[in-house]
Amino acid sequence: MTPNYLPQPLSIDPICAAALRCFTVSGFHGTSIRQIAAEAGLSVPGIYHHFPSKAAILVALCDIAMDGLLAASHESLQRGTTTLERFEHLVGCLIQFHAEYGDIAFVTYSEIRSLPEGAREKHLEQRREEQALVTEVVERGVSEGLFTTPHPRESARAISTLCLGVSQWYRPSGPMPVNELVRVYLDICKDTVRIVR
Amino acid sequence: MTPNYLPQPLSIDPICAAALRCFTVSGFHGTSIRQIAAEAGLSVPGIYHHFPSKAAILVALCDIAMDGLLAASHESLQRGTTTLERFEHLVGCLIQFHAEYGDIAFVTYSEIRSLPEGAREKHLEQRREEQALVTEVVERGVSEGLFTTPHPRESARAISTLCLGVSQWYRPSGPMPVNELVRVYLDICKDTVRIVR
Amino acid sequence: MTPNYLPQPLSIDPICAAALRCFTVSGFHGTSIRQIAAEAGLSVPGIYHHFPSKAAILVALCDIAMDGLLAASHESLQRGTTTLERFEHLVGCLIQFHAEYGDIAFVTYSEIRSLPEGAREKHLEQRREEQALVTEVVERGVSEGLFTTPHPRESARAISTLCLGVSQWYRPSGPMPVNELVRVYLDICKDTVRIVR
Amino acid sequence: MTPNYLPQPLSIDPICAAALRCFTVSGFHGTSIRQIAAEAGLSVPGIYHHFPSKAAILVALCDIAMDGLLAASHESLQRGTTTLERFEHLVGCLIQFHAEYGDIAFVTYSEIRSLPEGAREKHLEQRREEQALVTEVVERGVSEGLFTTPHPRESARAISTLCLGVSQWYRPSGPMPVNELVRVYLDICKDTVRIVR
DNA sequence: GATGAATGAGAGTTCATTCAT
DNA sequence: AATGAATGAACTCTCATTCAT
Numbered sequence: 098m099t100p101n102y103l104p105q106p107l108s109i110d111p112i113c114a115a116a117l118r119c120f121t122v123s124g125f126h127g128t129s130i131r132q133i134a135a136e137a138g139l140s141v142p143g144i145y146h147h148f149p150s151k152a153a154i155l156v157a158l159c160d161i162a163m164d165g166l167l168a169a170s171h172e173s174l175q176r177g178t179t180t181l182e183r184f185e186h187l188v189g190c191l192i193q194f195h196a197e198y199g200d201i202a203f204v205t206y207s208e209i210r211s212l213p214e215g216a217r218e219k220h221l222e223q224r225r226e227e228q229a230l231v232t233e234v235v236e237r238g239v240s241e242g243l244f245t246t247p248h249p250r251e252s253a254r255a256i257s258t259l260c261l262g263v264s265q266w267y268r269p270s271g272p273m274p275v276n277e278l279v280r281v282y283l284d285i286c287k288d289t290v291r292i293v294r
Numbered sequence: 295m296t297p298n299y300l301p302q303p304l305s306i307d308p309i310c311a312a313a314l315r316c317f318t319v320s321g322f323h324g325t326s327i328r329q330i331a332a333e334a335g336l337s338v339p340g341i342y343h344h345f346p347s348k349a350a351i352l353v354a355l356c357d358i359a360m361d362g363l364l365a366a367s368h369e370s371l372q373r374g375t376t377t378l379e380r381f382e383h384l385v386g387c388l389i390q391f392h393a394e395y396g397d398i399a400f401v402t403y404s405e406i407r408s409l410p411e412g413a414r415e416k417h418l419e420q421r422r423e424e425q426a427l428v429t430e431v432v433e434r435g436v437s438e439g440l441f442t443t444p445h446p447r448e449s450a451r452a453i454s455t456l457c458l459g460v461s462q463w464y465r466p467s468g469p470m471p472v473n474e475l476v477r478v479y480l481d482i483c484k485d486t487v488r489i490v491r
Numbered sequence: 492m493t494p495n496y497l498p499q500p501l502s503i504d505p506i507c508a509a510a511l512r513c514f515t516v517s518g519f520h521g522t523s524i525r526q527i528a529a530e531a532g533l534s535v536p537g538i539y540h541h542f543p544s545k546a547a548i549l550v551a552l553c554d555i556a557m558d559g560l561l562a563a564s565h566e567s568l569q570r571g572t573t574t575l576e577r578f579e580h581l582v583g584c585l586i587q588f589h590a591e592y593g594d595i596a597f598v599t600y601s602e603i604r605s606l607p608e609g610a611r612e613k614h615l616e617q618r619r620e621e622q623a624l625v626t627e628v629v630e631r632g633v634s635e636g637l638f639t640t641p642h643p644r645e646s647a648r649a650i651s652t653l654c655l656g657v658s659q660w661y662r663p664s665g666p667m668p669v670n671e672l673v674r675v676y677l678d679i680c681k682d683t684v685r686i687v688r
Numbered sequence: 689m690t691p692n693y694l695p696q697p698l699s700i701d702p703i704c705a706a707a708l709r710c711f712t713v714s715g716f717h718g719t720s721i722r723q724i725a726a727e728a729g730l731s732v733p734g735i736y737h738h739f740p741s742k743a744a745i746l747v748a749l750c751d752i753a754m755d756g757l758l759a760a761s762h763e764s765l766q767r768g769t770t771t772l773e774r775f776e777h778l779v780g781c782l783i784q785f786h787a788e789y790g791d792i793a794f795v796t797y798s799e800i801r802s803l804p805e806g807a808r809e810k811h812l813e814q815r816r817e818e819q820a821l822v823t824e825v826v827e828r829g830v831s832e833g834l835f836t837t838p839h840p841r842e843s844a845r846a847i848s849t850l851c852l853g854v855s856q857w858y859r860p861s862g863p864m865p866v867n868e869l870v871r872v873y874l875d876i877c878k879d880t881v882r883i884v885r
Numbered sequence: 886g887a888t889g890a891a892t893g894a895g896a897g898t899t900c901a902t903t904c905a906t
Numbered sequence: 907a908a909t910g911a912a913t914g915a916a917c918t919c920t921c922a923t924t925c926a927t
């Protein structure tokens with residue numbers, strides 16, 4: 098049985114939640130403030146009372162997603178003592194996050210270029226930090242002889258790519274429960290590092 | 295040495311090429327017809343002389359990409375006689391395509407929801423066809439005992455995800471030549487199906 | 492030494508004072524209630540607690556200015572017994588007022604068309620009353636042979652124009668003290684009526 | 689008989705003319721692009737086809753006014769040989785300009801603060817140039833003993849103020865023809881410099 | 886084949902104002 | 907007396923698109 102890597106759910110305020118639904122369907126540039134307001138059950142100035150601009154809502158969403166993912170990732174690494182355990186916890190966390198928060202993870206990823214200047218850099222830095230966690234544990238596993246992949250950095254990137262991909266096709270309400278998805282995808286991720294079984 | 299799976303390059307007319315550059319930077323909804331016209335060195339009505347609408351340019355781009363990918367994929371499968379060869383050629387082709395045509399592949403994928411009704415369905419059908427080629431060869435490999443993955447469909451999807459991912463980070467002008475990328479990523483893809491070595 | 496024609500200063504409450512500073516910089520239509528509130532150190536509803544509308548603040552400012560000017564003008568006329576004295580006191584008062592209260596005088600004059608219907612008429616009537624005081628003393632001076640201008644009405648208007656103009660360039664903090672300004676401009680105003688020296 | 693100092697009328701394109709009518713009534717900030725468009729018989733984007741912004745229309749108006757006034761002023765000075773003639777021609781020109789183009793002269797003056805940064809400085813520089821013409825001829829008259837005012841700079845400013853004032857009350861369609869206005873106001877302006885008669 | 890001029894619709898944003906607290 | 911939250915209306919400006927030339 099896989100642990101729950103997301104004990105406390107992401108806290109998304111109603112306006113961000115409404116915007117998230119809109120962005121998921123039409124993208125940031127394809128969504129108007131009026132649509133967000135309607136989805137949130139507010140008037141247009143009602144939105145502006147809480148956020149100074151449309152871009153600020155996107156920034157808030159990206160912050161929620163990356164802060165949540167980074168926090169959960171760091172916590173998940175604490176759960177293990179051996180490198181193998183730490184690898185499994187980190188990747189399991191990544192999978193669960195993208196399975197349960199596929200919409201915000203997807204929007205966050207696909208709208209990086211829509212972020213305003215400063216926020217974009219910060220966001221990219223957070224992504225590099227997340228990627229570094231994966232790369233680090235993979236490389237440690239290789240140096241410890243646990244993993245035999247000749248391409249540790251590429252495998253680490255492949256793992257991130259695969260987990261991110263989950264957010265684009267997986268639906269928790271579908272036939273495969275999250276638990277099983279984590280098991281299956283953890284299997285595949287272990288394959289990419291050629292774990293010694 | 296890996297073969298060249300894309301003997302004839304994609305033919306992209308100047309307007310589509312200009313639009314592609316714009317869409318890559320700002321997305322479909324974030325790009326205006328005026329920007330495309332400027333990028334193409336034409337006037338706005340000059341664009342409309344060749345395309346009936348902005349969406350039609352996107353449709354053309356998606357057609358170019360998917361027609362090219364499907365044609366190359368089918369051809370690549372012809373190159374092999376054994377299932378293993380066919381698998382390697384197909385995946386190699388996928389990798390090369392997303393490496394060399396990363397921009398159009400990325401735009402095409404990320405703007406599916408911006409496609410007009412009818413074109414979207416056709417496009418999704420083409421993507422299903424492409425995915426079916428991968429799934430088919432993986433499942434055949436499993437039934438022949440070449441691959442030992444317990445999750446053939448998930449592995450097949452993972453392969454598609456990984457190849458698509460190439461379009462988002464790989465640059466042919468970077469340190470890794472296409473040939474090497476194909477080798478490395480083919481390795482990783484083979485790992486996900488647990489090829490019997 | 493010229494007398495002080497404004498023994499009691501205009502009483503401008505803090506909100507009007509804040510609005511005045513804003514209107515001076517950006518004009519009535521170019522100033523928002525939020526700017527006035529910020530300038531006054533209040534919240535927006537805090538403004539509405541004291542004034543029913545943005546226009547009402549402008550009306551209050553115009554009233555302060557015209558009531559003050561008319562009162563000072565009438566008082567100044569009382570100071571003289573001969574027509575020449577009365578002329579000098581009235582014009583001196585006009586000059587001093589526009590020198591010391593240039594900002595409110597300028598805003599009041601330049602925003603006449605921004606006044607709501609009823610208030611505008613009242614304000615224009617007050618301006619006519621002020622102009623009548625000047626015209627009257629000039630015409631009396633002509634009929635008494637003190638002034639020899641062949642255009643008494645035009646001279647009277649020119650005097651008003653010149654005094655109003657003071658509010659647009661004169662700064663009490665500049666090199667010329669109010670006293671000297673009054674002397675110089677009184678000289679010029681006397682020239683326009685061709686006083687018999 | 690006074691000469692015509694404005695042989696060629698100001699050339700104001702239809703959009704600027706429409707904007708001028710609107711600004712005259714409601715001011716720059718009190719006028720919307722929609723009102724200008726309606727007044728010009730165009731749609732809103734029709735305006736933007738010719739001007740990049742509302743402010744740009746104001747800039748164009750200010751340029752038309754100041755370029756026209758400066759050109760006419762320089763030409764008028766050429767008409768005279770003696771300082772007295774040059775003084776009379778310059779002031780006559782100023783009066784005629786503000787009488788015939790009162791609306792654009794008034795708007796231009798009253799909306800200086802609505803001009804965008806760069807244009808405002810240029811405009812103020814043009815105003816300084818115009819004022820310098822007046823100051824110069826007055827001071828020359830004083831040094832030649834033609835004028836006896838003890839305050840040449842203040843008189844020069846008073847002349848500008850009086851001429852500007854013309855734009856705010858004079859209507860060519862009213863009882864006083866332009867010719868007569870020029871005669872009367874030239875008289876008054878000569879008074880302010882204490883011309884030796 | 887190309888363009889200057891034009892437009893209805895809609896974008897993001899701000900306005901003056903209100904009201905429950 | 908004061909405010910956080912809200913809104914209808916209007917703002918400037920840009921959109922994709924059309925058409926006479």
